[in-house]
Amino acid sequence: MSDLLSHRLALLAEHHNLSLLSQCLHGIERECLRVDGDGELAMTPHPRTLGSALTHPKITTDYSEALLEFITGTETDPQRTLAELDAIHRYTYSKLSDEFLWSPSMPGHLPEEEQIPIAEYGTSNIGRLKHVYRQGLALRYGKTMQCIAGIHYNFSLPEALWSVLQADEGDDRPQQDYQSWRYIALIRNFRRYSWLLMYLFGASPALDASFMRGRPHQLEQLDDQTLYLPYATSLRMSDLGYQSNAQAGLTPCYDDLPSYTTSLHKAVSTPYPEYVALGTKDAGGHWQQLNTNILQIENEYYSNIRPKRVTATGERPLHALRARGIQYIEVRCLDINPFLPLGIDVNEARFLDAFLLFCTLQQSPCLVEGECGASNDNFLKVVKEGRKPGLELRRGDENVGLQAWATELIGEIGKVAELLDRSHGGDHHAQALAEQQAKVADSNLTPSARVLEELRRGGESFSQFSLRQTRQHAEYFRSQALPEADMAWFDTTAHDSLAQQAEMEAGDAQDFDSFVEDYQRSLTSLSTS
Numbered sequence: 001m002s003d004l005l006s007h008r009l010a011l012l013a014e015h016h017n018l019s020l021l022s023q024c025l026h027g028i029e030r031e032c033l034r035v036d037g038d039g040e041l042a043m044t045p046h047p048r049t050l051g052s053a054l055t056h057p058k059i060t061t062d063y064s065e066a067l068l069e070f071i072t073g074t075e076t077d078p079q080r081t082l083a084e085l086d087a088i089h090r091y092t093y094s095k096l097s098d099e100f101l102w103s104p105s106m107p108g109h110l111p112e113e114e115q116i117p118i119a120e121y122g123t124s125n126i127g128r129l130k131h132v133y134r135q136g137l138a139l140r141y142g143k144t145m146q147c148i149a150g151i152h153y154n155f156s157l158p159e160a161l162w163s164v165l166q167a168d169e170g171d172d173r174p175q176q177d178y179q180s181w182r183y184i185a186l187i188r189n190f191r192r193y194s195w196l197l198m199y200l201f202g203a204s205p206a207l208d209a210s211f212m213r214g215r216p217h218q219l220e221q222l223d224d225q226t227l228y229l230p231y232a233t234s235l236r237m238s239d240l241g242y243q244s245n246a247q248a249g250l251t252p253c254y255d256d257l258p259s260y261t262t263s264l265h266k267a268v269s270t271p272y273p274e275y276v277a278l279g280t281k282d283a284g285g286h287w288q289q290l291n292t293n294i295l296q297i298e299n300e301y302y303s304n305i306r307p308k309r310v311t312a313t314g315e316r317p318l319h320a321l322r323a324r325g326i327q328y329i330e331v332r333c334l335d336i337n338p339f340l341p342l343g344i345d346v347n348e349a350r351f352l353d354a355f356l357l358f359c360t361l362q363q364s365p366c367l368v369e370g371e372c373g374a375s376n377d378n379f380l381k382v383v384k385e386g387r388k389p390g391l392e393l394r395r396g397d398e399n400v401g402l403q404a405w406a407t408e409l410i411g412e413i414g415k416v417a418e419l420l421d422r423s424h425g426g427d428h429h430a431q432a433l434a435e436q437q438a439k440v441a442d443s444n445l446t447p448s449a450r451v452l453e454e455l456r457r458g459g460e461s462f463s464q465f466s467l468r469q470t471r472q473h474a475e476y477f478r479s480q481a482l483p484e485a486d487m488a489w490f491d492t493t494a495h496d497s498l499a500q501q502a503e504m505e506a507g508d509a510q511d512f513d514s515f516v517e518d519y520q521r522s523l524t525s526l527s528t529s
Contacts (some may be wrong), residue, residue, distance in 0.1 A: 008361040009415055011168055012161075013422070021423035023158040024353065025074040025328070026081045030336070030343055031149035033102040034066040039467035041110055041147070042066045042099050043117060049095040051494030052501040054121040054130070058088055058493065063134055063146035065117040068092065068101065074154070078349035085342050086477075091490040093477040103470045104338040104451075105236045106207040107147045108463035109225075113213070116143040124504040125515040126314075129290070132516075136289030136296045139278060140246070144213060148236055151336055151344050154308070155356050156328035180257040180325040182360065183307055187329065188254050188367055189359035190305050191375045194333060195382040195393065196406055197355070200436050201348060202233025202383060203335040203447035206455060206462045212240075225461040233386040233448040234335050237304070237379075246272045246294045250301065255366050257307070257326060261318050264301060267294040268318070269523050287512075291520060304333040304379070316522055329356070337447050338466060341473040350432035354417040361416065371396075387443040406440045 012021060034042035046053050046065055053061040062069045070088040075081045092101065102108065110116060118134045121127030137146055162179045171178050206228035212219070217240065219227035229235065250267050253259040275292040282288045290296040298317045309320040309327040331352065336343035367375065374394040382402070385391060392399040410433060417429035439445045444453070454465055481487070510518075 002363050004363045005358075005361050005412065005415075008165065008168075009419055011164065012361075013419055017161075017164050018419075018423050020158055020161040020164065021357075021420055023076055023161070024357070025076060025154075025156045025158075026078045026349065026353070027074040027154035027328075028070075028072045028081055028085055028344065028349075029152040029154070030070045030085060031062050031151075032068055032070075032336070032343070033064070033107055033147060033149060034068060034096070034099050035102045035108065035467075035470065037098060037100070039100075039102070039108045039463055039470065041107070041116065043111075043115070044099070045120070047095050048498070049494065050092060051497035052122070053119065054124070054127050054497075055500040055504070056493065056497040058490075059092060061119040062149075063119060063137060064143070065119045067119070067147060067149065074156075078353065079346050082342060082344070082346055082349065087482060087486055087490075089342065090477050090480070090482045091487065093474060094481065094487070100470050100474050102149070102466065103336065103343070103473055104466050105149050105204045105234075105336045106211065106462070107144075107149075108208050108466055109210050110144060110147060110208075113143050116147065118143070122501050122505055123508075124501065125508050125510060125512055126504065127501070128287075128512055129516065129519065132287045133290055133296055133300075135287065137300070139289055140275065142213075144211060149336055150236065150332065151334040153331040153334060153344075153349070153352055154328050155331065155353065157357075157360065176325040177257075180307075180321075183326040183329060184254055184256055184260065185364035186356065186360045187305055187307060189362055189364045190329075190331070190356070191254070191367065191379075192371075193355075193359065193409060194304055195375075195378045195386075195402075196409055197331075197333060197352075198233050198237060198379065198382045199386045199402065199406065199446065200351070200439055201334055201337070201447060202237070202386065203337045203339075203451060204234050204236040205229060205232040205448040205452050207235055207240075208461070208463050222455060223461055225463060226455065228452065228455075228462075229384055230452075231385040231388040231391075232383065233446065234333075234383040236335055237333055238383045239380065246274065247302065250294060252301070252303075257321065260307065261322050264295070264298055265318055265523070267301065268296070268298055270294050287516075290516060304331070306330045306332060319522070331356070335447070338469045339447065339450065341476045346428075347432040347435050350417075350420075350429045351413075351436050354413050354420055354429050354433065357420070358413045358416045362412070387446060387449055403440055407437070410437050410440065 011017065036042055046061055050059050058071050060069050060071065061067055070085060072081050072084045118131065118138060121130045162182065163175060166175060166178045206222060206226050209225050209227050212227065219229060222228045252263040271292050272294045275289065280287060280289055280291060295301055307321060307326040308330050309324055311317055311320045378393045381393065391402045393402055393405060395405060414433050417433045420429040421427050443449055455462065458465065
């Protein structure tokens, strides 16, 4: 363990600081496809009984009309976060009739590209903007890639804890700047070590053969309908997922917040020839992408982790970050575990807390070019062959065995977990770490290995296995109704969200072309702020 990590752990172990560790905040966003009884993509509109996908605070859609996204609030105890996520699932199932929520990250058999419905958000300008942005994603990357689902884990440290660390370091910059600087340091360490998360929680070693749409690939055939890689952990996070020549040269610098926002600003304001040739409107004069830049908006940049700040209505994420600094981070590389009804459980959440706090407290020098490339290579190697016996990764100037490095890391993370348990009481974080160390010792315990074992043992295709899990989880959620008070809250929220959307639509006075022009013009203020 580094001297700096030891020092910071000792500082936080002091009685007057220990309670701060129990004030970290957690939030979860879980995506999942609506499917019919055969596991085929639901072609129905977003259920009106769930409210407005544009304005509902808990239930929305991501790319496709059928790709639901559930959003929890933030809690200091991840158990409560998961309880809220469970309630959202149960409410949704109470309104789904004969449809289901697909359990894994990778979709089952999909219809033809042109038949996949893009999410609709009504006729307001902001609703149309969201829809056109998704049309742009379809134009640039294809619709199939947009039907992959994942879990996003949001995490923040209390400001009082940042104050303790800042005072200890004698750093005299404004706290907002210090906090942003340290969150960026967390992100650098996350990039160094996130391969470990792929090994432990990757759960997509196989996929439905139709996903490849006849494209060339290096996958092996498990059966007539299933493709896989024998040692893969997360094909979702491999280069089979989002591929973009335009984004290939986009490598935001994580030295500090200004360099990060500058690189993203350049991407959302620099035309890309291929997109320029397509134009913003098709031959019929219909919008097909918001602009012809490398990125239409900041969120188009696909990354494993993002620095975040809650935005005001109509505010661009980059403006919020520049004006008020980083508020929390969003981990975006987590697969949905098809063996779990929620796709994630409390042990995974507690391990993530210890892992992210370790990334915060461990020393984090800036990534030099070679280390940046090695971190990316390690990540991609683990998603494709993470369970391969004797697999080696690159650490500095040496190769090191995954198993040895993972054991070493979990040992260091264990010191953080010990402190979290002292803060919260009990030994829950230590138990979560023990569960992960067992996976390092025996790769057969990982979710990816368990998925392949199920497919081989049961003689099922990926889609058959997935539908079986989907139906099991549907029964779990449908077997116990929500309490009446919770149902009433969700019903009221759904009703209010529809009213809010109607109000927005009635209140729009500006034509859409002018609205998009003003939205693009907001970049100008970004470049001068």
